Amino acid sequence: MTEFYQVCHIFLILEKTLFCHFLVKYLMNNTRRTLLSLLLIFGSIIHCQSQTSDQPLYQRAEQLAQKFIILDGHIDTPYRVKISKENVAKHTSKGDFDYYRAKKGGLNAPFMSIFIPAFFQNKNGRAKFFANALIRTVEELAERNPQRFAMARTPRDIEKHFRKGLISLPMGMENGAPIEGRLENLSFFYKRGIRYISLTHGKDNHICDSSTDPRKTWGGLSPFGKKVVKEMNHLGMMVDVSHVSDEAFYQVIKLSKAPVIASHSSCRKFTPGFARNMTDDMIKALAKNGGVIQINFGAMFLNESSGNAYVKMTQIRSNLKLSPQKREAAAKAYIKQHPLKADISEVVKHIDHVVQIAGINHVGLGSDFDGVGDALPEGLKDVSFYPNLIYHLLKKGYSERAIEKICAGNVLRVWKAVEKQAGK
Known part of the structure; x- marks a missing residue:
């Protein structure tokens, strides 16, 4: 053979x-x-x-990828760079993001995730310290490569950089742990360039409950968390509901005077039991609020089998009856037998579902590149593959105007609305 x-x-x-x-x-x-x-x-x-x-259709997709601004709501490159010391201004053999692959894919505005792992919570200033270190990592990338990257604090920055051929580096914080119970820290991080905050991550924190923590400490938002949402509205900082519990989500929607985002979530309709995704009712409520769900590319977010396997792997890693080494070995063995697999067509299916139930104005892209490891779908393996996604959207019958909204227009609209709400 x-x-x-x-x-x-x-x-x-x-x-x-x-x-x-x-x-x-x-x-x-x-x-x-x-x-x-x-x-x-x-x-x-x-x-x-x-x-x-x-x-011809694929060539058209490649042209549109360069014609439109492509904004990705969640890319975990700062944490990767901080740990590995890779220079993503050059070609890299690891990870999902570097300058050359981004240019090939037409990516103009990757939201750099300032990711704070849950183990930094309640550590006497360590969360804030680590957040500052990651922000500095992003700033240094722009400072050392001014012909390639530029920091972005407003939608107008992104539009200006796009015309100059620069890749914008807006920042969002994943996990509000660095706020550390002080509202003035919100203003501090806004001045540092943070333009959205995912209120929590994998564990309940002092702001709200997590979708993946069974404790449900607050029954949604904490009393302090309610103040955080209002202060973020006042500052003009987007509230991100990815990772929060369902109860916290609905409380945010009720409190927020500005549209909110889900920076990297998908549709729970296709992954029953996978709490990180959003139900149809949640997506409709988000749309009524004027917000946007940015579809996550990870296989566990896209189909039920991968979602179930990921949940099981997480449970194995949380088994305190085993040593840390045995837990990790067991988790790896399990996921080797139950690999996380998906196809680019499933990403399109999630986008299409949001459009059907909420409308074209309420869906965007939040890949989770550099954050989901080997769980990326076939046909969408790194930041050079956005033209392939546009190609599949064209095949599905989406117009250029609709694709432009999905690529960036919807999130930029929300961002501008949040800015307009600031100070009120």
Whole structure:
């Protein structure tokens, strides 16, 4: 079978109809079974026809990726860079983001996630210290590469940088732990460039309950958390409801005078029991608020089997009866047997579902690149693949205007509305 696969590989790379003739000739002179030959011939012809007909559409998708601003609501590159010391201004062999792949994919405004792991909570200033360190990591990336990157604090910054060919680096904080019970820290981080805060992460914190923490300490928002939402409105900082419990979500929606975002969540309709995603009722409430859900690309957010496997892996890692080493080994063994798999078509399915139940104005992109490891879907493996997503949206029948809204327009609208609410 080695020769057979070699021919298939060459044929698929060249993708020229002329090679169908040579492939047929090769197979007819070969001793392989007739059935195998016929299957490959018919499959090859279909592949040729499909590639020929889809090529103009894909070229159009590539053009749109460069024409439109593409804003991704959640990319975990700062934490990755802080730990690995990689220079993402150059080509990198690891991770999902670097300058060259971003330019190829048309990514203009990746929200750099200032991710604060739950173990920093209640550690006497360590959360704030670590947040500042990650912010400095992003600032240094822009300062050392002024011809490639620029810090962005407003939607107008992003539009200006787009015209100059620069990649904007807006920032959002994942986990409000660095607020540390002091409202003045919200103003501090706003001045540092933070433009949204995911109120919590994997564990309940002093602001609200987490979707993945069974304790439900506050029954939603804490008394301090309610003050946080109001102060964020006052400052002009977006409230991010990704990671919060359902109860906290509805309380935020009731309190917030400005639209809110879910920076990296997907639809629970396709992942029953996966609490990190949003139910249809939540998505409708978010839309009524004027907000946007930014679809997460991780396989566990996209289909039920991967979601269940991820939940089980998390439970194994939380088993205090085992040592940390045994827990991690067991989790890796489990996920090896139950891999997290998805396809780009599933991302489109989630986008399409939001459009159907809430409208085109309430969906965006929040990949979680550099945050979900090997769980990215086929066809959407890093920041160079946005044209492929646009191509699938075009195939689905989305107009250029609709795609422009999905790529950035909807989130920029929310951001401007939040700015307008500031001070009121």
